[in-house]
Amino acid sequence: MYVAVKGGERAIDNAHRWLEDERRGDRKVTDLSVDQIKTQLSLSIAKVMAEGSLFDPELASLAIKQARGDLIEAIFLIRAYRTTLPRFGVGQPINTDKMIAKRRISATFKDIPGGQLLGPTFDYTHRLLDFKLLADGSIDEFEPGKDTEQMFQHVTQFLNNEGIIETEETSSSEAESPDLTRQPLEIPANRALRLQALTRSDEGFLLGMAYSTQRGFGRNHPFVGELRIGLISVEFEIPEIGFNIEIAEIEISECETVNQFLGSKTHPPKFTRGYGFVFGQSERKAISMALVDRALRWKELGEVSDGAPAQDEEFVLYHGDNIQATGFVEHIKLPHYVDFQAELELIRKIRKTAFEAKKG
Protein backbone atom coordinates (compact mmCIF):
# COMPACT_ATOMS: atom_id res chain seq x y z
CA MET A 1 0.00 0.00 0.00
CA TYR A 2 1.45 3.36 -0.92
CA VAL A 3 -1.21 5.45 0.72
CA ALA A 4 -2.44 6.97 3.92
CA VAL A 5 -1.76 4.14 6.30
CA LYS A 6 1.14 5.02 8.60
CA GLY A 7 4.54 4.14 7.25
CA GLY A 8 4.73 6.39 4.21
CA GLU A 9 7.99 7.86 5.41
CA ARG A 10 9.70 4.52 5.88
CA ALA A 11 8.38 3.31 2.52
CA ILE A 12 9.91 6.33 0.79
CA ASP A 13 13.29 5.82 2.48
CA ASN A 14 13.34 2.16 1.50
CA ALA A 15 12.31 2.94 -2.07
CA HIS A 16 15.24 5.33 -2.38
CA ARG A 17 17.71 2.79 -1.00
CA TRP A 18 16.40 0.16 -3.40
CA LEU A 19 16.67 2.61 -6.28
CA GLU A 20 20.31 3.33 -5.46
CA ASP A 21 21.07 -0.35 -5.29
CA GLU A 22 19.49 -1.02 -8.69
CA ARG A 23 21.26 1.95 -10.19
CA ARG A 24 24.60 0.49 -9.21
CA GLY A 25 23.60 -2.93 -10.52
CA ASP A 26 25.80 -6.01 -10.44
CA ARG A 27 28.77 -5.18 -8.19
CA LYS A 28 30.97 -7.61 -10.14
CA VAL A 29 30.87 -5.15 -13.04
CA THR A 30 33.04 -2.03 -12.77
CA ASP A 31 31.22 1.13 -11.71
CA LEU A 32 30.55 3.42 -14.68
CA SER A 33 32.61 6.58 -14.37
CA VAL A 34 31.36 10.06 -15.15
CA ASP A 35 34.36 10.46 -17.47
CA GLN A 36 33.31 7.41 -19.45
CA ILE A 37 29.83 8.84 -19.92
CA LYS A 38 31.23 12.25 -20.79
CA THR A 39 33.57 10.96 -23.45
CA GLN A 40 31.65 7.99 -24.86
CA LEU A 41 27.98 8.98 -24.64
CA SER A 42 28.39 12.49 -25.99
CA LEU A 43 25.12 12.53 -27.89
CA SER A 44 23.18 11.71 -24.74
CA ILE A 45 25.10 14.53 -23.06
CA ALA A 46 24.12 16.85 -25.90
CA LYS A 47 20.44 16.10 -25.36
CA VAL A 48 20.66 16.58 -21.60
CA MET A 49 22.52 19.88 -22.01
CA ALA A 50 20.13 21.17 -24.68
CA GLU A 51 16.91 20.28 -22.92
CA GLY A 52 18.35 21.06 -19.50
CA SER A 53 19.39 24.47 -20.92
CA LEU A 54 22.78 24.26 -19.24
CA PHE A 55 26.02 23.74 -21.10
CA ASP A 56 28.08 21.61 -18.75
CA PRO A 57 29.18 18.17 -20.03
CA GLU A 58 30.47 17.12 -16.62
CA LEU A 59 27.21 17.80 -14.79
CA ALA A 60 25.22 16.29 -17.66
CA SER A 61 27.29 13.11 -17.31
CA LEU A 62 26.72 13.02 -13.59
CA ALA A 63 22.99 13.48 -14.14
CA ILE A 64 22.91 10.64 -16.67
CA LYS A 65 24.70 8.35 -14.23
CA GLN A 66 22.42 9.30 -11.36
CA ALA A 67 19.33 8.89 -13.56
CA ARG A 68 20.35 5.39 -14.67
CA GLY A 69 20.43 6.58 -18.27
CA ASP A 70 16.88 7.97 -18.22
CA LEU A 71 17.57 11.15 -20.16
CA ILE A 72 14.40 12.98 -19.18
CA GLU A 73 15.18 12.28 -15.53
CA ALA A 74 18.73 13.54 -16.15
CA ILE A 75 17.39 16.70 -17.82
CA PHE A 76 15.16 17.21 -14.80
CA LEU A 77 18.17 17.02 -12.45
CA ILE A 78 19.99 19.59 -14.55
CA ARG A 79 16.99 21.94 -14.71
CA ALA A 80 16.48 21.79 -10.94
CA TYR A 81 20.15 22.62 -10.45
CA ARG A 82 20.21 25.33 -13.11
CA THR A 83 17.34 27.24 -11.58
CA THR A 84 19.36 27.78 -8.39
CA LEU A 85 22.26 29.42 -10.24
CA PRO A 86 22.57 33.20 -10.01
CA ARG A 87 22.22 35.11 -13.27
CA PHE A 88 25.00 37.65 -13.46
CA GLY A 89 24.43 39.03 -16.91
CA VAL A 90 23.66 38.43 -20.56
CA GLY A 91 26.39 37.24 -22.89
CA GLN A 92 27.21 38.80 -26.24
CA PRO A 93 25.24 37.44 -29.19
CA ILE A 94 26.97 34.35 -30.53
CA ASN A 95 28.34 34.68 -34.04
CA THR A 96 28.12 31.32 -35.76
CA ASP A 97 30.08 32.67 -38.77
CA LYS A 98 33.06 32.22 -36.50
CA MET A 99 32.35 28.58 -35.83
CA ILE A 100 35.17 26.09 -36.22
CA ALA A 101 33.01 23.46 -37.87
CA LYS A 102 33.58 19.73 -37.75
CA ARG A 103 30.58 19.17 -39.94
CA ARG A 104 29.03 21.49 -42.45
CA ILE A 105 26.78 20.54 -45.32
CA SER A 106 24.38 22.24 -47.68
CA ALA A 107 21.59 20.51 -49.55
CA THR A 108 20.88 23.52 -51.77
CA PHE A 109 24.18 23.66 -53.67
CA LYS A 110 26.31 20.95 -55.16
CA ASP A 111 29.43 22.62 -53.87
CA ILE A 112 30.04 25.59 -51.62
CA PRO A 113 33.09 27.68 -50.82
CA GLY A 114 35.02 25.72 -48.23
CA GLY A 115 33.41 22.51 -49.44
CA GLN A 116 30.96 20.07 -47.98
CA LEU A 117 32.38 18.62 -44.78
CA LEU A 118 30.71 15.44 -43.60
CA GLY A 119 32.39 15.19 -40.21
CA PRO A 120 31.59 12.48 -37.67
CA THR A 121 28.13 11.51 -38.91
CA PHE A 122 25.97 8.39 -38.81
CA ASP A 123 24.74 9.32 -42.30
CA TYR A 124 25.79 6.67 -44.81
CA THR A 125 26.71 4.15 -42.13
CA HIS A 126 24.95 0.89 -42.78
CA ARG A 127 22.93 0.19 -39.72
CA LEU A 128 24.42 -3.20 -39.01
CA LEU A 129 25.23 -4.16 -35.46
CA ASP A 130 28.97 -4.11 -35.01
CA PHE A 131 29.56 -7.29 -33.04
CA LYS A 132 33.24 -6.48 -32.70
CA LEU A 133 32.29 -3.93 -30.05
CA LEU A 134 30.98 -6.76 -27.89
CA ALA A 135 34.48 -8.06 -27.53
CA ASP A 136 37.15 -5.51 -28.28
CA GLY A 137 36.56 -1.80 -28.22
CA SER A 138 39.91 -0.73 -29.64
CA ILE A 139 39.50 1.79 -32.45
CA ASP A 140 42.23 3.53 -34.45
CA GLU A 141 42.59 7.20 -33.74
CA PHE A 142 41.48 9.55 -36.49
CA GLU A 143 43.18 12.80 -37.39
CA PRO A 144 40.83 15.22 -39.17
CA GLY A 145 42.35 17.12 -42.09
CA LYS A 146 43.12 20.82 -42.22
CA ASP A 147 39.66 21.53 -43.69
CA THR A 148 38.20 21.38 -40.24
CA GLU A 149 40.17 24.26 -38.83
CA GLN A 150 38.60 27.05 -40.84
CA MET A 151 35.63 29.34 -40.56
CA PHE A 152 32.95 29.28 -43.23
CA GLN A 153 30.60 31.94 -44.44
CA HIS A 154 26.95 30.92 -44.09
CA VAL A 155 25.45 29.47 -47.25
CA THR A 156 22.29 31.54 -46.93
CA GLN A 157 24.51 34.61 -47.14
CA PHE A 158 25.13 33.82 -50.80
CA LEU A 159 21.39 34.01 -51.37
CA ASN A 160 21.13 37.10 -49.24
CA ASN A 161 23.79 38.88 -51.35
CA GLU A 162 21.44 38.41 -54.27
CA GLY A 163 18.50 39.69 -52.21
CA ILE A 164 16.65 36.48 -52.93
CA ILE A 165 16.07 35.46 -49.31
CA GLU A 166 14.63 37.49 -46.45
CA THR A 167 17.13 39.24 -44.20
CA GLU A 168 17.12 38.10 -40.59
CA GLU A 169 16.29 40.84 -38.17
CA THR A 170 18.51 41.06 -35.14
CA SER A 171 17.12 41.94 -31.76
CA SER A 172 19.31 44.12 -29.64
CA SER A 173 17.41 44.70 -26.42
CA GLU A 174 16.52 42.36 -23.61
CA ALA A 175 12.88 43.29 -24.11
CA GLU A 176 13.13 41.73 -27.56
CA SER A 177 14.89 38.66 -26.16
CA PRO A 178 13.13 37.88 -22.90
CA ASP A 179 14.30 35.04 -20.66
CA LEU A 180 11.83 32.17 -20.72
CA THR A 181 13.21 30.81 -17.46
CA ARG A 182 12.68 34.06 -15.60
CA GLN A 183 9.33 35.25 -16.90
CA PRO A 184 6.03 33.44 -17.30
CA LEU A 185 5.38 32.36 -20.87
CA GLU A 186 2.71 34.57 -22.38
CA ILE A 187 1.12 34.07 -25.75
CA PRO A 188 1.53 35.53 -28.35
CA ALA A 189 5.30 35.15 -28.06
CA ASN A 190 7.82 36.85 -30.32
CA ARG A 191 10.21 34.80 -32.41
CA ALA A 192 13.10 35.12 -29.96
CA LEU A 193 10.97 33.64 -27.21
CA ARG A 194 9.64 30.91 -29.50
CA LEU A 195 13.16 29.91 -30.48
CA GLN A 196 14.14 29.76 -26.81
CA ALA A 197 11.23 27.47 -26.09
CA LEU A 198 11.98 25.30 -29.12
CA THR A 199 15.66 24.83 -28.35
CA ARG A 200 14.82 23.40 -24.92
CA SER A 201 11.76 21.47 -26.15
CA ASP A 202 11.74 17.72 -26.22
CA GLU A 203 13.54 16.35 -29.26
CA GLY A 204 10.88 13.71 -29.88
CA PHE A 205 8.09 16.25 -29.67
CA LEU A 206 9.82 18.58 -32.15
CA LEU A 207 10.64 15.67 -34.44
CA GLY A 208 6.98 14.66 -34.57
CA MET A 209 5.86 18.24 -35.14
CA ALA A 210 8.44 18.77 -37.90
CA TYR A 211 7.48 15.49 -39.55
CA SER A 212 3.82 16.50 -39.53
CA THR A 213 4.65 19.64 -41.53
CA GLN A 214 6.44 17.54 -44.15
CA ARG A 215 3.42 15.30 -44.48
CA GLY A 216 1.16 18.25 -45.18
CA PHE A 217 -0.04 19.56 -41.82
CA GLY A 218 1.28 23.09 -42.34
CA ARG A 219 3.63 22.35 -45.21
CA ASN A 220 6.43 24.84 -45.80
CA HIS A 221 8.72 23.28 -48.43
CA PRO A 222 12.05 23.23 -46.62
CA PHE A 223 15.52 22.88 -48.11
CA VAL A 224 18.44 22.50 -45.75
CA GLY A 225 20.42 25.58 -46.77
CA GLU A 226 23.06 24.66 -44.31
CA LEU A 227 23.66 22.43 -41.36
CA ARG A 228 26.78 23.02 -39.31
CA ILE A 229 28.17 21.58 -36.11
CA GLY A 230 31.22 22.88 -34.32
CA LEU A 231 32.74 25.02 -31.64
CA ILE A 232 31.96 28.65 -31.02
CA SER A 233 33.15 30.99 -28.32
CA VAL A 234 30.86 32.70 -25.85
CA GLU A 235 31.83 36.22 -24.88
CA PHE A 236 30.75 38.36 -22.00
CA GLU A 237 31.28 42.06 -21.58
CA ILE A 238 32.67 43.02 -18.20
CA PRO A 239 31.60 46.63 -17.65
CA GLU A 240 34.50 47.35 -15.27
CA ILE A 241 37.11 46.58 -17.89
CA GLY A 242 35.07 47.74 -20.86
CA PHE A 243 35.64 44.89 -23.31
CA ASN A 244 34.51 41.37 -24.04
CA ILE A 245 36.23 38.33 -22.68
CA GLU A 246 35.74 34.76 -23.81
CA ILE A 247 34.12 32.77 -21.02
CA ALA A 248 33.49 29.48 -22.78
CA GLU A 249 33.79 27.50 -25.95
CA ILE A 250 30.73 25.42 -26.67
CA GLU A 251 29.70 22.91 -29.29
CA ILE A 252 26.45 23.67 -31.07
CA SER A 253 24.40 22.47 -34.03
CA GLU A 254 22.83 25.02 -36.31
CA CYS A 255 20.40 24.49 -39.15
CA GLU A 256 19.16 27.10 -41.57
CA THR A 257 16.39 26.13 -43.91
CA VAL A 258 15.42 27.87 -47.11
CA ASN A 259 11.68 27.78 -47.47
CA GLN A 260 8.98 28.54 -49.95
CA PHE A 261 8.93 32.09 -51.13
CA LEU A 262 6.52 34.90 -50.62
CA GLY A 263 5.78 37.86 -52.78
CA SER A 264 3.42 39.56 -55.14
CA LYS A 265 3.48 41.43 -58.45
CA THR A 266 4.68 44.53 -56.64
CA HIS A 267 6.98 42.89 -54.08
CA PRO A 268 9.32 40.48 -55.83
CA PRO A 269 9.20 37.08 -54.17
CA LYS A 270 11.86 36.03 -51.70
CA PHE A 271 12.75 32.79 -49.99
CA THR A 272 11.95 32.61 -46.30
CA ARG A 273 13.88 31.01 -43.47
CA GLY A 274 13.55 28.60 -40.60
CA TYR A 275 16.17 28.42 -37.91
CA GLY A 276 17.38 25.74 -35.54
CA PHE A 277 20.05 26.05 -32.87
CA VAL A 278 20.83 23.38 -30.29
CA PHE A 279 23.60 22.69 -27.77
CA GLY A 280 25.94 19.86 -28.70
CA GLN A 281 25.84 17.59 -31.72
CA SER A 282 22.11 17.27 -32.22
CA GLU A 283 21.29 17.73 -35.88
CA ARG A 284 18.01 15.82 -35.80
CA LYS A 285 16.71 18.37 -33.36
CA ALA A 286 18.29 21.35 -35.14
CA ILE A 287 16.55 20.38 -38.39
CA SER A 288 13.25 19.72 -36.61
CA MET A 289 13.48 23.04 -34.84
CA ALA A 290 14.04 24.91 -38.11
CA LEU A 291 10.96 23.31 -39.64
CA VAL A 292 8.79 24.10 -36.65
CA ASP A 293 10.17 27.64 -36.40
CA ARG A 294 9.19 28.21 -40.01
CA ALA A 295 5.74 26.71 -39.47
CA LEU A 296 5.12 29.04 -36.52
CA ARG A 297 6.06 32.10 -38.56
CA TRP A 298 2.95 32.08 -40.75
CA LYS A 299 1.41 35.13 -39.12
CA GLU A 300 4.40 37.45 -39.36
CA LEU A 301 4.97 36.38 -42.97
CA GLY A 302 1.39 37.16 -43.87
CA GLU A 303 0.45 33.59 -44.72
CA VAL A 304 -2.86 31.89 -44.06
CA SER A 305 -2.69 29.18 -41.39
CA ASP A 306 -3.89 25.69 -42.25
CA GLY A 307 -4.78 25.30 -38.59
CA ALA A 308 -2.13 22.59 -38.41
CA PRO A 309 -0.74 21.64 -34.97
CA ALA A 310 2.81 22.78 -35.86
CA GLN A 311 1.48 26.24 -36.78
CA ASP A 312 -0.29 26.61 -33.47
CA GLU A 313 1.98 28.60 -31.19
CA GLU A 314 0.00 27.92 -28.04
CA PHE A 315 -0.11 24.20 -28.77
CA VAL A 316 3.60 23.88 -29.58
CA LEU A 317 5.01 26.14 -26.87
CA TYR A 318 2.82 24.84 -24.07
CA HIS A 319 3.38 21.17 -24.80
CA GLY A 320 6.99 20.83 -25.94
CA ASP A 321 8.69 20.98 -22.57
CA ASN A 322 9.40 17.41 -21.52
CA ILE A 323 9.94 18.26 -17.84
CA GLN A 324 6.55 19.91 -17.58
CA ALA A 325 4.96 17.14 -19.61
CA THR A 326 6.49 14.23 -17.77
CA GLY A 327 5.65 15.75 -14.37
CA PHE A 328 2.03 16.29 -15.21
CA VAL A 329 1.43 13.08 -17.13
CA GLU A 330 3.04 11.02 -14.39
CA HIS A 331 1.39 12.86 -11.50
CA ILE A 332 -1.77 10.85 -12.04
CA LYS A 333 -0.02 7.98 -10.24
CA LEU A 334 -0.13 10.03 -7.04
CA PRO A 335 -3.00 9.23 -4.65
CA HIS A 336 -6.23 10.68 -6.02
CA TYR A 337 -8.63 8.65 -3.89
CA VAL A 338 -10.38 11.66 -2.39
CA ASP A 339 -11.48 12.83 -5.84
CA PHE A 340 -12.22 9.29 -6.91
CA GLN A 341 -14.42 8.90 -3.83
CA ALA A 342 -16.34 12.04 -4.81
CA GLU A 343 -16.87 10.60 -8.31
CA LEU A 344 -17.96 7.26 -6.84
CA GLU A 345 -20.62 8.94 -4.72
CA LEU A 346 -21.82 10.97 -7.67
CA ILE A 347 -22.05 8.09 -10.11
CA ARG A 348 -23.81 5.89 -7.55
CA LYS A 349 -26.36 8.63 -6.97
CA ILE A 350 -26.97 9.23 -10.68
CA ARG A 351 -27.31 5.49 -11.30
CA LYS A 352 -29.74 5.12 -8.41
CA THR A 353 -31.91 7.93 -9.76
CA ALA A 354 -31.79 6.37 -13.23
CA PHE A 355 -32.81 2.89 -11.97
CA GLU A 356 -35.65 4.34 -9.95
CA ALA A 357 -36.90 6.30 -12.93
CA LYS A 358 -36.79 3.12 -15.06
CA LYS A 359 -38.77 1.15 -12.45
CA GLY A 360 -41.21 3.95 -11.64
Added chain:
Amino acid sequence: MSNSEEDFNFAYLDEQTKRMIRRALIKAICIPGYQVPFASREMPMPYGWGTGGVQVTAACLQETDVLKVIDQGSDDTTNAVSIRKFFERVAGVKTTENTGKASVIQTRHRIPEQVLSEDQILVYQVPIPEPLRFLEPRETETRVMHALEEYGLMHVKLYEDISINGEISTAYAYPVKVNDRYIMDPSPTPKFDNPKMNFCPAIQLFGAGREQRIYAVPPYTKVISLDFEDYPFEASRAEKTCEICGATNTYLDEVVIDDKGTRMFSCSDSDYCNSQKS
Protein backbone atom coordinates in the same frame (compact mmCIF):
# COMPACT_ATOMS: atom_id res chain seq x y z
CA MET B 1 20.74 33.10 5.81
CA SER B 2 21.83 29.55 5.26
CA ASN B 3 20.36 26.56 6.90
CA SER B 4 20.86 22.96 7.97
CA GLU B 5 23.81 20.90 6.80
CA GLU B 6 23.46 21.85 3.16
CA ASP B 7 23.91 25.36 1.97
CA PHE B 8 20.42 26.26 0.81
CA ASN B 9 18.88 29.64 1.27
CA PHE B 10 16.11 29.59 3.88
CA ALA B 11 13.18 27.69 2.33
CA TYR B 12 15.27 26.81 -0.74
CA LEU B 13 14.32 29.72 -3.02
CA ASP B 14 16.63 32.71 -3.29
CA GLU B 15 15.35 35.99 -1.87
CA GLN B 16 14.80 37.58 -5.31
CA THR B 17 12.56 34.71 -6.31
CA LYS B 18 10.64 34.88 -3.04
CA ARG B 19 10.13 38.59 -3.57
CA MET B 20 8.82 37.95 -7.08
CA ILE B 21 6.37 35.37 -5.69
CA ARG B 22 5.29 37.65 -2.83
CA ARG B 23 4.52 40.40 -5.35
CA ALA B 24 2.33 37.98 -7.25
CA LEU B 25 0.67 36.92 -3.97
CA ILE B 26 -0.11 40.51 -3.03
CA LYS B 27 -1.63 41.13 -6.43
CA ALA B 28 -3.63 37.93 -6.10
CA ILE B 29 -4.95 38.95 -2.68
CA CYS B 30 -5.98 42.32 -4.10
CA ILE B 31 -7.95 40.77 -6.94
CA PRO B 32 -9.63 37.74 -5.34
CA GLY B 33 -9.90 34.80 -7.72
CA TYR B 34 -7.83 36.38 -10.50
CA GLN B 35 -5.01 34.22 -11.85
CA VAL B 36 -1.73 36.15 -11.65
CA PRO B 37 1.04 34.94 -13.99
CA PHE B 38 4.33 34.40 -12.16
CA ALA B 39 7.79 33.21 -13.20
CA SER B 40 7.51 29.77 -11.67
CA ARG B 41 10.85 28.12 -11.03
CA GLU B 42 11.91 24.58 -11.62
CA MET B 43 11.79 22.87 -8.27
CA PRO B 44 13.60 19.71 -7.22
CA MET B 45 10.31 17.82 -7.45
CA PRO B 46 8.24 17.17 -10.58
CA TYR B 47 5.72 19.54 -12.08
CA GLY B 48 2.26 18.36 -11.16
CA TRP B 49 3.47 17.20 -7.73
CA GLY B 50 2.99 20.44 -5.86
CA THR B 51 5.65 22.76 -7.24
CA GLY B 52 3.25 25.72 -7.19
CA GLY B 53 2.20 25.08 -3.60
CA VAL B 54 5.81 24.54 -2.58
CA GLN B 55 6.87 27.87 -4.08
CA VAL B 56 4.01 29.71 -2.39
CA THR B 57 4.78 28.04 0.94
CA ALA B 58 8.48 28.87 0.54
CA ALA B 59 7.62 32.52 -0.08
CA CYS B 60 5.38 32.65 3.01
CA LEU B 61 7.48 30.73 5.52
CA GLN B 62 9.31 32.48 8.33
CA GLU B 63 11.58 30.79 10.83
CA THR B 64 8.90 30.90 13.52
CA ASP B 65 6.25 29.20 11.38
CA VAL B 66 4.85 25.76 12.09
CA LEU B 67 4.11 23.83 8.92
CA LYS B 68 1.59 21.11 8.24
CA VAL B 69 1.46 19.27 4.91
CA ILE B 70 -1.46 17.09 3.87
CA ASP B 71 -2.39 15.16 0.75
CA GLN B 72 -5.82 13.56 0.44
CA GLY B 73 -6.48 14.95 3.94
CA SER B 74 -3.69 12.93 5.52
CA ASP B 75 -0.25 13.89 6.81
CA ASP B 76 1.19 10.48 6.03
CA THR B 77 0.49 10.13 2.31
CA THR B 78 3.69 9.70 0.34
CA ASN B 79 3.79 13.08 -1.35
CA ALA B 80 2.83 14.95 1.84
CA VAL B 81 5.69 13.18 3.61
CA SER B 82 8.03 14.12 0.80
CA ILE B 83 7.09 17.83 0.82
CA ARG B 84 7.20 18.04 4.62
CA LYS B 85 10.67 16.49 4.63
CA PHE B 86 11.74 18.97 1.96
CA PHE B 87 10.86 21.94 4.15
CA GLU B 88 12.32 20.33 7.27
CA ARG B 89 15.55 20.06 5.34
CA VAL B 90 15.71 23.39 3.53
CA ALA B 91 13.94 25.66 6.04
CA GLY B 92 14.39 23.84 9.33
CA VAL B 93 10.92 24.97 10.45
CA LYS B 94 8.85 23.08 12.99
CA THR B 95 6.26 20.79 11.51
CA THR B 96 3.07 19.41 12.98
CA GLU B 97 0.19 17.15 12.14
CA ASN B 98 -2.09 19.13 14.41
CA THR B 99 -4.26 21.42 12.28
CA GLY B 100 -4.82 23.90 15.11
CA LYS B 101 -1.12 24.29 15.81
CA ALA B 102 -0.03 24.96 12.23
CA SER B 103 0.52 28.50 11.00
CA VAL B 104 0.95 27.39 7.36
CA ILE B 105 -0.86 24.37 5.93
CA GLN B 106 -0.02 23.11 2.46
CA THR B 107 -2.69 20.86 1.04
CA ARG B 108 -3.51 18.76 -1.95
CA HIS B 109 -7.14 17.77 -2.60
CA ARG B 110 -8.63 18.57 0.83
CA ILE B 111 -9.50 21.40 3.22
CA PRO B 112 -9.11 20.37 6.88
CA GLU B 113 -12.34 19.62 8.75
CA GLN B 114 -11.40 21.88 11.66
CA VAL B 115 -12.37 25.51 11.06
CA LEU B 116 -9.25 27.53 10.31
CA SER B 117 -8.34 30.74 12.09
CA GLU B 118 -7.17 34.22 11.16
CA ASP B 119 -3.61 33.26 12.10
CA GLN B 120 -3.40 30.58 9.46
CA ILE B 121 -2.49 30.38 5.79
CA LEU B 122 -3.85 27.56 3.69
CA VAL B 123 -1.76 26.86 0.58
CA TYR B 124 -3.38 24.78 -2.15
CA GLN B 125 -1.49 22.80 -4.79
CA VAL B 126 -3.19 23.41 -8.12
CA PRO B 127 -2.76 21.32 -11.27
CA ILE B 128 -4.93 23.30 -13.72
CA PRO B 129 -5.79 26.75 -12.39
CA GLU B 130 -8.18 27.62 -15.18
CA PRO B 131 -11.79 26.62 -14.36
CA LEU B 132 -12.75 27.14 -18.01
CA ARG B 133 -9.89 25.02 -19.39
CA PHE B 134 -11.94 21.93 -20.17
CA LEU B 135 -14.50 24.04 -21.95
CA GLU B 136 -11.94 26.11 -23.87
CA PRO B 137 -8.38 24.76 -24.17
CA ARG B 138 -6.79 28.05 -25.25
CA GLU B 139 -5.32 30.28 -22.57
CA THR B 140 -5.53 33.24 -24.96
CA GLU B 141 -9.33 32.73 -25.09
CA THR B 142 -9.99 32.02 -21.41
CA ARG B 143 -8.12 35.11 -20.28
CA VAL B 144 -10.42 37.24 -22.42
CA MET B 145 -13.47 35.41 -21.07
CA HIS B 146 -12.42 36.25 -17.50
CA ALA B 147 -11.67 39.85 -18.41
CA LEU B 148 -15.13 40.27 -19.90
CA GLU B 149 -16.77 38.21 -17.13
CA GLU B 150 -18.13 36.09 -19.93
CA TYR B 151 -19.10 32.93 -18.07
CA GLY B 152 -22.06 31.74 -20.14
CA LEU B 153 -20.12 28.70 -21.32
CA MET B 154 -19.75 27.45 -17.75
CA HIS B 155 -23.46 27.83 -17.00
CA VAL B 156 -24.33 26.03 -20.21
CA LYS B 157 -22.04 23.18 -19.18
CA LEU B 158 -23.74 22.89 -15.79
CA TYR B 159 -27.15 23.03 -17.46
CA GLU B 160 -26.19 20.30 -19.92
CA ASP B 161 -25.02 18.15 -17.01
CA ILE B 162 -28.47 18.41 -15.49
CA SER B 163 -30.23 17.69 -18.76
CA ILE B 164 -28.10 14.56 -19.37
CA ASN B 165 -27.52 13.16 -15.88
CA GLY B 166 -30.22 14.80 -13.81
CA GLU B 167 -27.67 16.75 -11.82
CA ILE B 168 -24.45 18.71 -12.07
CA SER B 169 -21.89 15.99 -12.70
CA THR B 170 -18.85 17.63 -11.15
CA ALA B 171 -17.78 15.99 -7.94
CA TYR B 172 -14.45 17.71 -7.34
CA ALA B 173 -12.80 20.91 -8.55
CA TYR B 174 -16.33 22.28 -8.47
CA PRO B 175 -16.26 25.84 -9.82
CA VAL B 176 -16.85 28.75 -7.48
CA LYS B 177 -17.43 32.47 -7.90
CA VAL B 178 -15.22 34.63 -5.73
CA ASN B 179 -16.28 38.02 -4.40
CA ASP B 180 -19.08 38.17 -7.04
CA ARG B 181 -16.51 38.53 -9.81
CA TYR B 182 -14.13 35.77 -10.92
CA ILE B 183 -15.01 32.15 -11.48
CA MET B 184 -12.25 30.17 -9.81
CA ASP B 185 -11.06 26.60 -9.66
CA PRO B 186 -10.88 25.55 -5.99
CA SER B 187 -8.22 22.98 -6.99
CA PRO B 188 -9.35 19.33 -7.11
CA THR B 189 -10.91 19.28 -3.65
CA PRO B 190 -14.17 17.32 -3.36
CA LYS B 191 -17.16 19.65 -3.58
CA PHE B 192 -17.87 18.70 0.03
CA ASP B 193 -15.09 21.15 0.94
CA ASN B 194 -16.38 24.10 -1.09
CA PRO B 195 -18.50 25.70 1.67
CA LYS B 196 -15.41 25.85 3.92
CA MET B 197 -13.91 28.41 1.53
CA ASN B 198 -16.76 30.87 2.00
CA PHE B 199 -15.91 33.63 4.52
CA CYS B 200 -12.98 31.54 5.74
CA PRO B 201 -10.99 33.44 8.39
CA ALA B 202 -7.67 32.11 7.06
CA ILE B 203 -5.83 33.36 3.98
CA GLN B 204 -6.23 30.92 1.09
CA LEU B 205 -3.40 30.90 -1.47
CA PHE B 206 -3.28 28.82 -4.63
CA GLY B 207 -0.11 27.93 -6.50
CA ALA B 208 0.05 26.33 -9.95
CA GLY B 209 3.75 25.84 -10.76
CA ARG B 210 3.65 24.26 -14.19
CA GLU B 211 0.95 26.64 -15.39
CA GLN B 212 2.78 29.60 -13.80
CA ARG B 213 -0.24 31.03 -12.00
CA ILE B 214 -0.99 32.21 -8.46
CA TYR B 215 -4.40 33.17 -7.13
CA ALA B 216 -5.90 33.86 -3.74
CA VAL B 217 -8.96 34.28 -1.57
CA PRO B 218 -8.45 36.88 1.18
CA PRO B 219 -9.93 36.22 4.64
CA TYR B 220 -13.70 36.58 4.99
CA THR B 221 -14.38 36.64 1.28
CA LYS B 222 -17.55 35.43 -0.38
CA VAL B 223 -16.97 32.15 -2.24
CA ILE B 224 -20.10 30.70 -3.81
CA SER B 225 -20.38 27.35 -5.58
CA LEU B 226 -22.11 27.76 -8.94
CA ASP B 227 -25.62 26.32 -9.14
CA PHE B 228 -29.20 27.01 -10.22
CA GLU B 229 -32.13 28.01 -8.02
CA ASP B 230 -33.97 24.79 -8.78
CA TYR B 231 -30.79 22.69 -8.62
CA PRO B 232 -29.00 24.05 -5.57
CA PHE B 233 -25.41 23.10 -4.80
CA GLU B 234 -25.02 20.18 -2.44
CA ALA B 235 -21.86 19.40 -0.46
CA SER B 236 -22.07 15.65 -0.82
CA ARG B 237 -20.22 12.92 1.06
CA ALA B 238 -20.61 9.18 1.56
CA GLU B 239 -23.67 8.83 3.82
CA LYS B 240 -21.80 6.75 6.37
CA THR B 241 -20.18 7.06 9.75
CA CYS B 242 -16.42 6.96 10.31
CA GLU B 243 -15.64 3.51 11.64
CA ILE B 244 -12.65 4.79 13.57
CA CYS B 245 -13.91 7.90 15.37
CA GLY B 246 -17.66 7.77 14.78
CA ALA B 247 -17.86 11.14 13.04
CA THR B 248 -20.97 11.61 10.90
CA ASN B 249 -20.16 15.00 9.41
CA THR B 250 -16.74 14.45 7.82
CA TYR B 251 -15.55 13.54 4.35
CA LEU B 252 -14.89 9.80 4.25
CA ASP B 253 -12.42 7.54 2.49
CA GLU B 254 -13.80 4.25 1.22
CA VAL B 255 -11.23 1.52 1.77
CA VAL B 256 -11.49 -1.96 0.29
CA ILE B 257 -10.41 -4.29 3.10
CA ASP B 258 -10.63 -7.80 1.69
CA ASP B 259 -10.78 -9.78 -1.55
CA LYS B 260 -14.58 -9.93 -1.36
CA GLY B 261 -14.64 -6.17 -1.76
CA THR B 262 -15.84 -5.38 1.74
CA ARG B 263 -15.65 -1.66 2.36
CA MET B 264 -14.69 0.33 5.39
CA PHE B 265 -15.29 4.07 5.75
CA SER B 266 -13.03 6.37 7.75
CA CYS B 267 -12.24 10.08 7.93
CA SER B 268 -10.07 11.41 5.13
CA ASP B 269 -8.72 14.06 7.53
CA SER B 270 -6.45 11.88 9.67
CA ASP B 271 -5.67 14.59 12.24
CA TYR B 272 -9.35 15.34 12.77
CA CYS B 273 -10.08 11.63 13.13
CA ASN B 274 -7.35 11.24 15.77
CA SER B 275 -8.62 14.24 17.72
CA GLN B 276 -12.17 12.81 17.79
CA LYS B 277 -10.95 9.43 19.03
CA SER B 278 -9.14 10.70 22.09
